[in-house]
Amino acid sequence: AQKITQTQPGMFVQEKEAVTLDCTYDTSDQSYGLFWYKQPSSGEMIFLIYQGSYDEQNATEGRYSLNFQKARKSANLVISASQLGDSAMYFCAMRERDSNYQLIWGAGTKLIIKP
């Protein structure tokens, strides 16, 4: 079974609009962490945001926020006021304590911002 599911292979969004990238996860571990990374066309992996399973507040980092719904096992990334530079692949990943903290990745969502 997929541990991390990103159901949107690709998305087009108008510049300045907000965008939500979906991520659902599967775990029976009580202690885990969820990450979002951005990969521009240049290929590097850029850390965006982290949410711990015990964190009660949704994580925020500038224009990025993580909509964490623990009961639904979802960890959607919200980008407010999108910019042309946000065009990239976005990956959701999970790290579980019971798996020795190995980072498991989703297949990614390709986001294209239209001017």
Add this chain to the structure above:
Amino acid sequence: NAGVTQTPKFQVLKTGQSMTLQCAQDMNHEYMSWYRQDPGMGLRLIHYSVGAGITDQGEVPNGYNVSRSTTEDFPLRLLSAAPSQTSVYFCASSLVAGGPGEQYFGPGTRLTVT
């Protein structure tokens, strides 16, 4: 700080050849890992290490060896290259295995096996 460095950036191998991908970090991170990224897929963990002298297998370890003799270095060895190992390889490190610490990634090595 140089962060995480990887060499080479590009490599072409013939089937059956062996080679070592180098990875080094200067942040005194305990945790290091190797991933491969194939088109249309997320990263898949090959091997990881929680400290010098300790390594373990990830999701796709077959055909690869690692060692961690120092905190700084974590080389990945391809024993006998196969076309299925054509991929982009990323090395990453984090301060510790768990917790909120992000993984810092190297720039990647693009490997082609013919």
